[in-house]
Amino acid sequence: MMNFQNIAILFLIGTISFSCSQQNDSTQTAQSESQTLTVFAKGDKVTNDNFIGTVWVNYLAETDTVHNVNVGSVTFEPGARTNWHYHKGGQILLVTEGKGLYQEEGKPIEIIERGQVIKCPPNIEHWHGATQTEAMTHIAIGTNTNIGGAVWLKPVTDEEYSTL
């Protein structure tokens, strides 16, 4: 027999389990968001002179005789950037985190953000990096690596870097 008290208890249980499942949902959303922020590890700190500032690289796929591409996730801390350079076979940048800068020779600096895709044509001098205040991570895909890789040039001066 369902008396009023039983109905009241059932209602109470229903309310509690509803609020619990709400809480679980928001926890799961927060977890999956933090996972998408770190799909690939930052990798190792770059120690060569082709960059200014603190840069991390995680080599995801090296080129081989079947795949004429190399893929790496590169993280620039605020103020960090590549030197001027070009790619004999071109390059594609997939910005996965933060806000950064990209400039081709003779063109203004562009602001690039998470979700943006940049195609760097072969043999066009350019540089890429973080903004002065925000870190930026991109996946760099070296294309047509059978033609050749990056050719490194002079550093991006503080003056060039701050000319937005």
Ligand code: MN
């Ligand atoms: Mn490049």
